[in-house]
Amino acid sequence: MGKKAARRAAVTAPVLAPDEEVPVVGGREPCPCGSGRRYKACHGRGAGRAADALVRRPFEGVPSECDWVALREVVPAATSPLALAPEHAVEGVEVRLATVLPMAWPALRRESGEVLVGLQTQAGSGDVSRDVAHALLRALAAEPGTPVPPAGLPGPGPRLQDVLDPSAPLRVTVHEGFDFWVEGADGGPEVAASLERANAAVVPTERLTSVEAAYWCRLRDRAHLRWVLPHPEEALLDALARLHAAGASGLGGGTRFVGSFRAHGLLVPVWDLPLDSSAEALEEPAEAWGRRLDEALASSAPLTEAERGARAGLLNRQLTLR
Template identity: 50%
Template sequence: MSKRARVAAKSAAPKKAKVRDVFVAVPFAGLTDETEWIALRELVPAATAPLKLNAELTEKYGDRDITLATILPMAWPAMVKADGRILLGLQRHVQSGDVNRDLAVALLNALETTPGQSVAVPALPGQGERLGDLLADGPLDLTMHETFGFWLDEGQDDDPGVAASLESANGAIAPTAKMAAVKAAYWTRMGEKSHIRWVLPHAESEALDALATLGAAGELTLGEQTRFAGMFRAHGRLVPVWDLPVDSEAAEWEDALAQFATRFEAALGKELTPEARKAKQGLIGRQLTLR
């Protein structure tokens, strides 16, 4: 083929559509347990929750056993066990600007993957279905785990290599407990401190104003020996953080957190005083953002 013919053939070939990344600031908005999805992705080391496909996909794929997991081995996006069970990982290495769409594509690809084989996912998922289009949405029935033993099938830990890998992963788990006083709040112990972190279910501006009102009134702590450490933004929601005595346990702070939640609800929607506006600037200056 002549050079001219090759150039003509190349120009005549259909061009592959370019997939662009799109950033979605509040990716879990619309899901019943939005704040728990955020907490499992950003706060909780080891937890699982069953997921159920909607009626249309159940008719197509059957009543598949699907489990949402905080993280999978090597931060894989999904696993399909030899018996067809699917594990969907929230915390992963490869991700786009739309976490919800990433998870939806991982789930769809897992549904099409032969049991026991690796699940392939694209670096950029492109436009398409989101979790709300695939799942029978509802509250997450969470199970907290002290180890990553849920990764393994029965007998797998007999393999020395698997056992060593699991031991290493387990060693990185910080003690974590789910608080009962409010949704999406978790106690954890890290190093020399214990903390409580709470994913607030309100728009950022609304939540920030309420925190500023409490800050101006000196009501941001959870009581004596505690400190309001600041907050971070995660997937479009604010997450306040409290420092606690390192030797305290989660159950000791249920009442204090419930009382704070009552104060917080009362502060929502209040017009900011000059003192609260000053407190707001201080809060903004200490705010971090997680994507």
């Protein structure tokens, strides 16, 4: 559009009533408020700032927050049914969370009407919760048999905290591969190729049943336990330092606590395990470690010199994942 045409469009843009909501349009289009400016320079400025703002703990307040973080960052193939708040639920439509979908689609709606929403997708904004909720709502509105392609967020909108039933925790099923992509359907050659690539890269992973959000995995030459914990970071670091200084941070013979990383506002302790370890063998040691952690968290005594040194070492080995 030339400059004269743009000016004419701006002049003829509708003028809204003072209490009328300004609709979202393209950034280069005239703002619907009638100001004569482009949307991105007028009412779109707030939407842009909202989209760029980083939410440090995006899943806070969602049931099973720790498992949301684990499925976003450390679990290759898993699903869980999702229960929606009554105002967003669609009668007869089931919704499932999936770690990854074919071609990294944010969501899809099967021919059956079931909705799958992906969690390990490229974020469109600084708020993963908002991105996933946006994809979920788009999928609910899509025709059966339709994938939801990546798209930028149009502006502020509901988050998972607004869309999900707050009383329904995740019920995680860890899969050996991504065959759930094509349950009861033929996804075509592109999906088949994507499925083959994804299955070839899957790391064997299991979720412990005795504690929450702890995942065993086996890599080529070693095994790990990664456990997402909900506690405030400073208190948790003090507790981990107390355990480490006391030689109580391991999970039994042949295991070694190696540090932690931060993901979506929560700390994730990591242990090296013997290659022949199993999730089943870790159940009792993990329960016992959880009790030791609770005792350390309950302590109000100042850290000793050894504990302060252990805490400094933990901080030096800490990484941050968005």
